[in-house]
Amino acid sequence: MTVLGLGAMGRALAEAALAAGHPTIVWNRSAGKADDLVARGAVRAATVTEAVRAAPVVIACVLDYPVLRDLLTPAAGELAGRALVNLTNGTPDDARRTGEWVAGHGGDYLDGGIMAVPQMIGRPGALILYSGSREVFDRHRAVLDVLAESDHLGADAGLAALYDLAMLGGMYGMFAGARHAAALVATVGGDPVRFVEQRLVPWLTALLPVLPSTAEADDPADSSVAMQRVAIANIIRASREQGLSGDLLAHLLAPIAPPADPRITEDVLRLADRTAG
Ligand SMILES: NC(=O)c1ccc[n+]([C@@H]2O[C@H](COP(=O)([O-])OP(=O)(O)OC[C@H]3O[C@@H](n4cnc5c(N)ncnc54)[C@H](OP(=O)(O)O)[C@@H]3O)[C@@H](O)[C@H]2O)c1
Secondary structure, eight states, X not given: OXXXXXSHHHHHHHHHHHHTTOOOEEEOSSGGGGHHHHHTTOEEXXXXXXXXXXXXXXXXXXXXXXXXXHHHGGGGGGOTTOEEEEOOOOOHHHHHHHHHHHHXXXXXXXXXXXXXXXXXXXXXXXXXXXXXXXXXXXXXXXXHTTTSEEEEOOSSTTHHHHHHHHHHHHHHHHHHHHHHHHHHXXXXXXXXXXXXXXXXXHHHHXXXXXXXXXXXXXXXXXXXXXXXXXXXXXXXXXXXXXXXOOHHHHHHHGGGSOTTOTTHHHHHHHHHHHHHO
16 A cells, blocks of 8 residues: 555554554655654655555555645556545535546546544554545555545545544543633632542543533523533632633533524523623
8 A cells, every 4th residue: 555644643653554564665755754664664755746656555544634635646647447545634515626626537436534642553542434435444444544544434535534533523622611611610720630530530431421411402400501501600600700711611601502503602601690780
């Protein structure tokens, strides 16, 4: 296989392929990043065109789609009869447009979302979501499976990006909430890291089984939306009293209210203001 892009993630992908004994061709803008991979048996391509020509499967993992398109445009004539597996982060439409562009040059396209950090690649726990041609996925499954557990979501090339971004959204919501919680504890002299380790992580872990029930905008009998709105308003008010902004939290918490109600954020902020007065 060919790996285009040897940033933190591309290097991990190339290392896993090499470790599994797959002939691996590599290319990166900063060519020196390939040195230790070449020392371990990878073949360095001088150009993207040479790299694409060298293998039936081309894994691309670069910063973003504009970079990907700039790199691939001069090599477009080599895509016919090959599969481009694009693991670069982007939107569903980015993926669909790239799939059409590759098909227009006679190539196959599989889009992927990497649900792992580089040190997890090639190890249990790493997952890559794929979408696009099932036939291409099945044909190259053996090589994809050395990178991570592989899960094909469907023929629409945009699905992997959509699920990837949805999962990242959940992750960043949690990270942002944890950052805010730690900052709040720090305002009274608490150690933010110890608080997250010893209090927040065990509490969130205990709450995880409840998470699926929060995915829909129902009004659960044991945690009513009305009750939650008061608690959210109190978090915002406490944040303000301690000198922090509560606005980010108000926006993050908006989906807890029925999605048909666009006034939720304003409602919660108004409630926080009223209870503050
Ligand atoms: N790292 C993670 O934890 C992680 C996790 C999941 C998914 N991903 C995804 O994997 C992809 C790559 O991430 P990464 O962590 O490898 O990023 P990175 O370490 O910042 O590497 C970026 C890569 O893009 C290349 N690049 C940037 N601008 C370029 C340009 N103008 N022309 C040619 N090449 C260019 C870099 O080449 P140079 O080496 O020459 O700069 C490098 O190969 C991203 O889409 C990211 O979202 C990463």
